[in-house]
Amino acid sequence: MRLSTATALCAALCLPSFAVAEDARVALQCADAFDASTGKLTAAITIVVEGGRIKAIEAGRTSPAGATVIDLAGHTCLPGLVDMHTHITSETSPRGYEEGFRLNPADYALRGTTYARRTLLAGFTTVRNLGDAGNVSIALRNAIDQGYVAGPRIFTAGKSIATTGGHADPTNGRNWELTGDPGPKEGVVNSVDDARKAVRQRYKDGADLIKITSTGGVLSYAKNGQNPQFTIEEIQAITSTAKDYGLRVAAHAHGDEGMRRAILGGVDSIEHGTYMSDATMALMKKHGTWYVPTLSAGAFVADKAKTPGYYPEIVRPKALAIGPQISATFAKAYKAGVKIAFGTDSSVYPHGGNAHEFVLMVDAGMPANVALQAATVRAAELLDQGDDIGHLRPGAYADIVAVAGDPVRDIAIMEKVAFVMKNGVVYKQGGIATAP
Numbered sequence: 001m002r003l004s005t006a007t008a009l010c011a012a013l014c015l016p017s018f019a020v021a022e023d024a025r026v027a028l029q030c031a032d033a034f035d036a037s038t039g040k041l042t043a044a045i046t047i048v049v050e051g052g053r054i055k056a057i058e059a060g061r062t063s064p065a066g067a068t069v070i071d072l073a074g075h076t077c078l079p080g081l082v083d084m085h086t087h088i089t090s091e092t093s094p095r096g097y098e099e100g101f102r103l104n105p106a107d108y109a110l111r112g113t114t115y116a117r118r119t120l121l122a123g124f125t126t127v128r129n130l131g132d133a134g135n136v137s138i139a140l141r142n143a144i145d146q147g148y149v150a151g152p153r154i155f156t157a158g159k160s161i162a163t164t165g166g167h168a169d170p171t172n173g174r175n176w177e178l179t180g181d182p183g184p185k186e187g188v189v190n191s192v193d194d195a196r197k198a199v200r201q202r203y204k205d206g207a208d209l210i211k212i213t214s215t216g217g218v219l220s221y222a223k224n225g226q227n228p229q230f231t232i233e234e235i236q237a238i239t240s241t242a243k244d245y246g247l248r249v250a251a252h253a254h255g256d257e258g259m260r261r262a263i264l265g266g267v268d269s270i271e272h273g274t275y276m277s278d279a280t281m282a283l284m285k286k287h288g289t290w291y292v293p294t295l296s297a298g299a300f301v302a303d304k305a306k307t308p309g310y311y312p313e314i315v316r317p318k319a320l321a322i323g324p325q326i327s328a329t330f331a332k333a334y335k336a337g338v339k340i341a342f343g344t345d346s347s348v349y350p351h352g353g354n355a356h357e358f359v360l361m362v363d364a365g366m367p368a369n370v371a372l373q374a375a376t377v378r379a380a381e382l383l384d385q386g387d388d389i390g391h392l393r394p395g396a397y398a399d400i401v402a403v404a405g406d407p408v409r410d411i412a413i414m415e416k417v418a419f420v421m422k423n424g425v426v427y428k429q430g431g432i433a434t435a436p
């Protein structure tokens with residue numbers, strides 16, 4: 001790869017003002033490109049970028065007038081990748097549970113800037129963030145949009161909505177004197193009225209979507225990772241209220257009954273889906289519900305659970321059982337024709353390793369080009385952002401990544417993204433970060 005002038009590079013370095021990049025005209029000469037609509041490679045193209053968006057796409061490697069050329073010889077260009085399940089403001093650590101007592105939102109926010117940068121440099125130009133504390137991901141989203149921090153576009157649920165003692169009750173496992181009784185504002189509901197208020201609070205907070213925890217979870221300080229934790233009426237109150245505000249709803253679910261209620265209650269996606277039965281797969285298809293599998297999380301927790309002390313004892317048996325099951329369910333759901341979007345549950349494993357999910361998806365039986373579609377066009381569809389992201393086409397944001405070689409033949413090269421452009425700004429070139 002070669003940069004003809006320093007313009008694009010300088011633009012990336014000149015934070016926080018991105019104005020230089022948005023005015024520049026840049027041409028990316030790609031040896032090959034991934035057409036997310038067809039799932040096929042296109043042969044050489046040149047992508048003309050202007051004003052942060054794709055202006056034109058020309059066949060072959062051309063040098064459009066007035067454009068700074070970036071030579072991506074030997075590279076395949078793809079739409080910027082999308083991870084539909086992240087927690088970008090925290091990260092796994094054996095100290096994680098203890099830190100929950102000591103750290104404040106500002107601590108998580110500052111750490112989040114590092115995680116965001118790592119995620120972007122791994123080629124993920126957009127993430128859907130499904131749960132934080134203190135609305136830190138909302139502040140991070142805004143700081144990235146305003147150019148203060150390098151990171152992906154964030155669509156965030158803010159704080160997840162749970163029921164008392166449920167996965168995402170922020171006081172699980174805490175000393176009584178430290179807990180209080182969290183309510184809808186803190187994301188804990190116990191009635192239809194609470195459920196409506198919790199959604200309206202998130203709208204007020206500036207969330208882009210809603211996340212609920214419809215069953216128990218692996219890493220929460222609680223015994224059961226599968227039990228249903230909402231009534232259908234509570235879920236319906238959440239989805240109907242969310243619809244009023246134009247917010248989609250994602251449902252964390254491991255157990256089958258909680259999944260069934262979430263689908264019947266009208267959620268847009270099921271996250272993890274570990275113990276999804278054949279009947280529930282059929283229900284997903286009937287309702288058009290998406291599945292976001294998060295194989296990376298399953299693999300990581302199953303492995304770390306073998307290390308004594310990494311997780312609290314109450315968490316270990318859940319991690320050992322649930323982790324390996326997700327891959328088997330994913331393989332079955334794919335064959336059954338359930339709609340699948342790419343998501344990893346980053347923070348459960350270290351941020352920046354998001355692309356390993358592709359390898360796990362292909363290992364479980366999904367063709368590489370379909371896995372790439374899951375992280376581009378399909379993810380954009382679930383986000384309802386198909387006009388702006390997920391495609392290499394005129395009018396879309398100039399969110400473009402490139403890998404050295406053919407990712408359809410060798411999916412593992414997705415773990416070594418060589419070039420990253422977001423909104424027309426180059427953040428990584430020749431495998432080296434160019435942003436501060």
Ligand SMILES: [Zn+2]
Pocket residue numbers: 085086087130131345
């Ligand atoms: Zn999660």
